[in-house]
Amino acid sequence: MGPRVNRGSVQASLASIVLAFEAIVIFLAALVLWGLTVDGDTPFGLPRWSLLVAGGIVLVLLVATIALLRHRWAFWLGWAVQGLVFVSGILNPAMFIVGALFGVMWAYCMIVGARIDREKAAHEAAGKESA
Template sequence: MDDQVRSGSVRRSLASIVLGFELIVVFLATLVIFGLSDLPAWVTLGGGALLCLIMVATLGLLRYNWAYTIGWAIQVVIVATGFLNPAMFVVGALFAGMWVYCMITGSRIDRQNPDRPNKENS
């Protein structure tokens, strides 16, 4: 139980919002990269689908602290997709910045909230 984040966590709420919007953008970026690149369709669409599935799974696992590590890895992968389409460097950097802000701010708010016990291992 110590490995779980409490259900009312602000950090968890903010992380799910960022990953949810990022999921939509990754899906659309997959279609753009499919249309513009010379990569085989199975590579582009399969890689995009795999990344989307990982993001959906991470959204469901955010109750565990280790899922945030996967969230950080997702941010790195999305920035790295800029090598396939340079616009993704900008998009990835924007989402990574939002992720960092939400992790810092959400953790701070959770620590300052005296009404609920804090079970996070920050």
Template sequence: MEGDRMSGMARSRAPRSIKQTLGSIILGFEMIVMFLGALVIFGLKALPAPVALIGGAVLCLIIVATIPLLRFRWGYWLGWAVQAAIVATGLLVPMMFLVGGMAAAVWTYAMVQGDKIERQQALYREAKD
């Protein structure tokens, strides 16, 4: 009985878009990188321990919270804000400008290519019908 209910819930959910999938993957990797970055900053004593650890934890939580919000159009804007926050960590530790810049570049590429793929899929479906 429970299996039927679960499969019914799974079927009612709209399929994830390519852009949403790519965004989720990128944010997931960025969360890992930011967690490890916070540990490195803590270990190098580049910032006071509470700033490094609590700041890193807050940024990781924001990233994790953004992932399910990508199902909404405004979730992508939140994703862009996360990219800006990651780049802004370079104001505290200059090496993070490089990490943030690479993260923003990968996010930008994923968003541009995701849009492109979804447009091509829409044209294909339209031509098929």
């Protein structure tokens, strides 16, 4: 199964918050894209319903990543999903901005969450040594 993340991991908590918020935004963005397009006026000539399907696939990936955050490799899946959201800008250029914003939030949460977890582990280790 691979290494597991500590249940009290700040990094996993921050990651789940970002992914959940991102899922809400992607759901609403998919609805907006679907509602603002007319058949034949979609990117690459795709049918309108394909925009909802694409949004649904990204939603499933986001929710699955949240559920799998107890594994170390799920953080890499999170990075892949961030890339996918950014690339969805080919369907609507505004999604480049959304993808960039969530990518920056994801990176910040990964860096700061890991640092806090390291400091917490060092503090707990120092407390056990003095006892």
